Amino acid sequence: MRLSNYFLPTLKEIPAEAQITSHRLMLRAGMINQTTAGIYSWLPIGLKVLQNIERIVAEEQDRIGCHRVLMPTLQPASLWQESGRYEDYGKEMLRIKDRHDRDMLYGPTNEEVITDIMRQYLKSYRQLPQTLYQIGWKFRDEIRPRFGVMRGREFLMKDGYSFDLDYEGAKETYKKIFESYLVIFRRMGLTAIPVRADSGAIGGDLSHEFQIVAPTGESTIYYDESYDSLPLQDMTFEKLQNLYAAADEKHDPNNCPIPANRIKTARGIEIGHIFYFGTKYSKAMKLEVAGPNGEPIIPEMGSYGIGVSRLVGAIIEASHDENGIIWPESVAPFQVGLINAKTGDEKLDSIAGDIYQKLNNQKTEALYDDRAERPGVKFSNMDLIGIPWQVIVGNKTVEYGTVEVKNRQTGERSDISIEECLNKVAKQYTQRISEGLQENENRGAECI
Amino acid sequence: MRLSNYFLPTLKEIPAEAQITSHRLMLRAGMINQTTAGIYSWLPIGLKVLQNIERIVAEEQDRIGCHRVLMPTLQPASLWQESGRYEDYGKEMLRIKDRHDRDMLYGPTNEEVITDIMRQYLKSYRQLPQTLYQIGWKFRDEIRPRFGVMRGREFLMKDGYSFDLDYEGAKETYKKIFESYLVIFRRMGLTAIPVRADSGAIGGDLSHEFQIVAPTGESTIYYDESYDSLPLQDMTFEKLQNLYAAADEKHDPNNCPIPANRIKTARGIEIGHIFYFGTKYSKAMKLEVAGPNGEPIIPEMGSYGIGVSRLVGAIIEASHDENGIIWPESVAPFQVGLINAKTGDEKLDSIAGDIYQKLNNQKTEALYDDRAERPGVKFSNMDLIGIPWQVIVGNKTVEYGTVEVKNRQTGERSDISIEECLNKVAKQYTQRISEGLQENENRGAECI
Structure with a gap:
């Protein structure tokens, strides 16, 4: 999902009526x-x-x-x-x-x-x-x-x-x-x-x-x-x-x-x-x-x-x-939050668009922040909505071909190649899907 | 789904209150x-x-x-x-x-x-x-x-x-x-x-x-x-x-x-x-x-x-x-109605159970009528609920290794090998899933 087309009305202010x-x-x-x-x-x-x-x-x-x-x-x-x-x-x-x-x-x-x-x-x-x-x-x-x-x-x-x-x-x-x-x-x-x-x-x-x-x-x-x-x-x-x-x-x-x-x-x-x-x-x-x-x-x-x-x-x-929010993978609205740190930069737009397409092709649900906003706004927005993996496309991507991958839960960051990143989140996705089955098999639950 | 465990309360009588x-x-x-x-x-x-x-x-x-x-x-x-x-x-x-x-x-x-x-x-x-x-x-x-x-x-x-x-x-x-x-x-x-x-x-x-x-x-x-x-x-x-x-x-x-x-x-x-x-x-x-x-x-x-x-x-x-009912494949509650014509017969039970398992493995949704009922009851029940494909396991299955496959819509029947049958319904299933996509691609609809 491209955020520029989406309906995701985040609020900056803390709503007064909410107590918890x-x-x-x-x-x-x-x-x-x-x-x-x-x-x-x-x-x-x-x-x-x-x-x-x-x-x-x-x-x-x-x-x-x-x-x-x-x-x-x-x-x-x-x-x-x-x-x-x-x-x-x-x-x-x-x-x-x-x-x-x-x-x-x-x-x-x-x-x-x-x-x-x-x-x-x-x-x-x-x-x-x-x-x-x-x-x-x-x-x-x-x-x-x-x-x-x-x-x-x-x-x-x-x-x-x-x-x-x-x-x-x-x-x-x-x-x-x-x-x-x-x-x-x-x-x-x-x-x-x-x-x-x-x-x-x-x-x-x-x-x-x-x-x-x-x-x-x-x-x-x-x-x-x-x-x-x-x-x-x-x-x-x-x-x-x-x-x-x-x-x-x-x-x-x-x-x-x-x-x-x-x-x-x-x-x-x-x-x-x-x-x-x-x-x-x-x-x-x-x-x-x-x-x-x-x-x-x-x-x-x-x-x-x-x-x-x-x-x-x-x-x-x-x-x-x-x-x-920090969503567990199994219930997260998207698996990957893809951030283009410089929307409008031709090279970055092209690379990020390409990664987005590949994530779609491999059925990894991705929210692509393609808005013309400052990187800081995009980072805090992704943190707020709690997508498990953030993939950041920036200057280093052009220079070294790497993206920065951040795990929302641990805060851990690593610079890895685009290919490795796609494999990582795809694997994560497969693991999530089979998790329930696996847990049941461990318990010997019967499958009707 | 095994019909013996299911909740499918079909009625023999035509309900009086229903006008259409x-x-x-x-x-x-x-x-x-x-x-x-x-x-x-x-x-x-x-x-x-x-x-x-x-x-x-x-x-x-x-x-x-x-x-x-x-x-x-x-x-x-x-x-x-x-x-x-x-x-x-x-x-x-x-x-x-x-x-x-x-x-x-x-x-x-x-x-x-x-x-x-x-x-x-x-x-x-x-x-x-x-x-x-x-x-x-x-x-x-x-x-x-x-x-x-x-x-x-x-x-x-x-x-x-x-x-x-x-x-x-x-x-x-x-x-x-x-x-x-x-x-x-x-x-x-x-x-x-x-x-x-x-x-x-x-x-x-x-x-x-x-x-x-x-x-x-x-x-x-x-x-x-x-x-x-x-x-x-x-x-x-x-x-x-x-x-x-x-x-x-x-x-x-x-x-x-x-x-x-x-x-x-x-x-x-x-x-x-x-x-x-x-x-x-x-x-x-x-x-x-x-x-x-x-x-x-x-x-x-x-x-x-x-x-x-x-x-x-x-x-x-x-x-x-x-x-x-004659359900179109895309909305049918099950793709295949598997009928064991002689529940209680050890050989047929084993063959039908095996086919059922294989259908499950290939993700073809099957309703397996494993009840101890007369074949006629089973046939008319499957016709009533309108499952697109009926697969009948009977004497011929033991003798020749074939099952009878009936298409609910056309009424067409054929005796084919179990393997061919599994391929046929699996293919049908894949086709059903990709149908929507295909139709849209034909029209050049954009995918967001």
């Missing part, structure tokens, strides 16, 4: 624009990051045999009256009347709709187990929306729902998704800590929040120090079940199963939540299948959420410096 | 499920088709230099009060009050939001021209929703908006998008006829509806017979401007510029609509940029819609037979 880093940086980097309180438009590079996150989530859900659907944003109130949640939900649920005065709502979550779908099609135990998921927009009418996409009103969520024949089956599904979540977050450069959450009377130990560590996290988490030394293949449900982790409202220092000197403390941001809730919805909404001998079975359900739009903010909270 | 073919077939093929009047959930194969259509639209919009954004579904009423459309829009606009009693609405279209975005960032004539588009969910509260996704209330639309410095620029943008639409529809196996539409006083001749021909179309269109013999490279704006085409409400047989014997009549389904509307919104909402000498310029706008969810139904209306 990710919100400030997303506004400054031209990723989002507020349409009204807690409701945002996603501008081109913001949407690219959002779609990258969405893709990783979908790939990993598909890989473990979940099937993707898409439910509508608006739902009839009648389904929620059936489940008994319509009155309970309070003012966070946006209630709507259509032109025929029918009660509708903008779905804050979808247990009712998915159960309604399944009761129309599930007849026999042979059709189970089954896990469906969607990545769709939800609405929660927060009384005081803030922190940009971290606590917006309209937000994108992956919500999955499982249907099993019995508790044992439901637990197996839960474990599989638990482990898949760790892979998903790892692919985004995040280490997530699953913290046991309250699931009321039903779930027992089958409810976890996934927290990532970030200095600006909303809550404090306390966890066993050995988390920090776990390789991914050790991050199984069984192992992690036995490692202590709790959020502040649950952590009691006087009643903690591990010694205080083994406990680490950090700020955490919740990016996922999974729970088993048995037959709560299937019973209320009369979802039933026939068992092997014709006996009725009420499927056991669980639900599994990931805050997809929230993750955009959460990743920034976890990965930035004073100059701007 | 596409609605009936989408319900029978397990593509959609009605959540409430005019509001649908997309089940796995329905969503796959929807996403394929979305991908083609996005690729072609990107190719001509449009930039993708995503606006929210909910908008503040205040923007529509500014443009003057809030009162005018009537009951099709879903009006909502949030918990603070603020007036909101579910966007039926997005001229106001995009103009609001642009007025915050556009300062100079140097930033233009610019065309942004999104593929997002809209809501129109139809008084009597019907025909499934063809006239639903919640629907997916591509809506694009252009900003130019003057009429000449706006016209150039209009032409570019006009031609891109023809490519988009062609890639989906559709021949679209651009019919001049009423655009009130402003647009002059710059408003077109794109209609596809289908026996069940909602309106009658009259068009110059030479349309049918135009190769794609002839389908330029200039050429088509001079060919007659009109919908019934505009066609006057007593006042038609071409002789009656050159006119063809067909039923048409509207799948796109583009129009230029000058400074209507930019003026009302005070969008202004500084010209070369600092003088204020009010950008000229246009908007460009494609009914993405509607296209799923429209393609089926244009492409089906008495046995079910």
Whole structure:
């Protein structure tokens, strides 16, 4: 993408309304624009990051045999009256009347709709187990929306729902998704800590929040120090079940199963939540299948959420410096930021244009800053928007045939030949693509 | 995908509520499920088709230099009060009050939001021209929703908006998008006829509806017979401007510029609509940029819609037979339907499983019917859901090493070796992927 043609409206000023880093940086980097309180438009590079996150989530859900659907944003109130949640939900649920005065709502979550779908099609135990998921927009009418996409009103969520024949089956599904979540977050450069959450009377130990560590996290988490030394293949449900982790409202220092000197403390941001809730919805909404001998079975359900739009903010909270965002390669809007230090110089224009063409040919997504701006403006702009690799074409390129390559994360710079540079970023790209697969193969995850 | 694990709830009965073919077939093929009047959930194969259509639209919009954004579904009423459309829009606009009693609405279209975005960032004539588009969910509260996704209330639309410095620029943008639409529809196996539409006083001749021909179309269109013999490279704006085409409400047989014997009549389904509307919104909402000498310029706008969810139904209306859907390769949920005629037979299971694995390895998306069902059930199921290629593994496979390959569209069958079969579908797949590019290269379209 040539920046001169693109729509990347970066801001110089720090927007006054933004209280936290990710919100400030997303506004400054031209990723989002507020349409009204807690409701945002996603501008081109913001949407690219959002779609990258969405893709990783979908790939990993598909890989473990979940099937993707898409439910509508608006739902009839009648389904929620059936489940008994319509009155309970309070003012966070946006209630709507259509032109025929029918009660509708903008779905804050979808247990009712998915159960309604399944009761129309599930007849026999042979059709189970089954896990469906969607990545769709939800609405929660927060009384005081803030922190940009971290606590917006309209937000994108992956919500999955499982249907099993019995508790044992439901637990197996839960474990599989638990482990898949760790892979998903790892692919985004995040280490997530699953913290046991309250699931009321039903779930027992089958409810976890996934927290990532970030200095600006909303809550404090306390966890066993050995988390920090776990390789991914050790991050199984069984192992992690036995490692202590709790959020502040649950952590009691006087009643903690591990010694205080083994406990680490950090700020955490919740990016996922999974729970088993048995037959709560299937019973209320009369979802039933026939068992092997014709006996009725009420499927056991669980639900599994990931805050997809929230993750955009959460990743920034976890990965930035004073100059701007530092995108992990897997979610970056572009892999390479190509900077022409002297746009208008015939030789440099020709060389940079040629490198840009070659990057396109090898399918490396590049943002080419071909604007007639001072080099300093271009450098700080690339730092701000956080492209992983900066490739700078300048006087040395004409003289020695080299470009300067800067790694946004480490700050490391090297002068290398154009050819070496193209190989390097191409290799990086291939590595990024195969990374998810590789991590799964290491774990022996099955491919459906 | 193994069908035994999949969620593909096909129906044997013809659903009573469905009045038109596409609605009936989408319900029978397990593509959609009605959540409430005019509001649908997309089940796995329905969503796959929807996403394929979305991908083609996005690729072609990107190719001509449009930039993708995503606006929210909910908008503040205040923007529509500014443009003057809030009162005018009537009951099709879903009006909502949030918990603070603020007036909101579910966007039926997005001229106001995009103009609001642009007025915050556009300062100079140097930033233009610019065309942004999104593929997002809209809501129109139809008084009597019907025909499934063809006239639903919640629907997916591509809506694009252009900003130019003057009429000449706006016209150039209009032409570019006009031609891109023809490519988009062609890639989906559709021949679209651009019919001049009423655009009130402003647009002059710059408003077109794109209609596809289908026996069940909602309106009658009259068009110059030479349309049918135009190769794609002839389908330029200039050429088509001079060919007659009109919908019934505009066609006057007593006042038609071409002789009656050159006119063809067909039923048409509207799948796109583009129009230029000058400074209507930019003026009302005070969008202004500084010209070369600092003088204020009010950008000229246009908007460009494609009914993405509607296209799923429209393609089926244009492409089906008495046995079910016939998907064009480019949008099909799977390329190959692999049928094991005798699941449970050890040899056939092994051969079919092996072919399935090879199809996966070569990235040919295959749906493998490995269920313990009668062959007849499997055949009619594959016909119903419309997978382009059926590959049947049966007794002949054990005896001669051949599989039967059936083309869903032509009905043509051939017994070929497994290797030849794999080559054939792989080639087909590659061709499908490069098709769009090729068509554009033929036209000399620029790649941004």
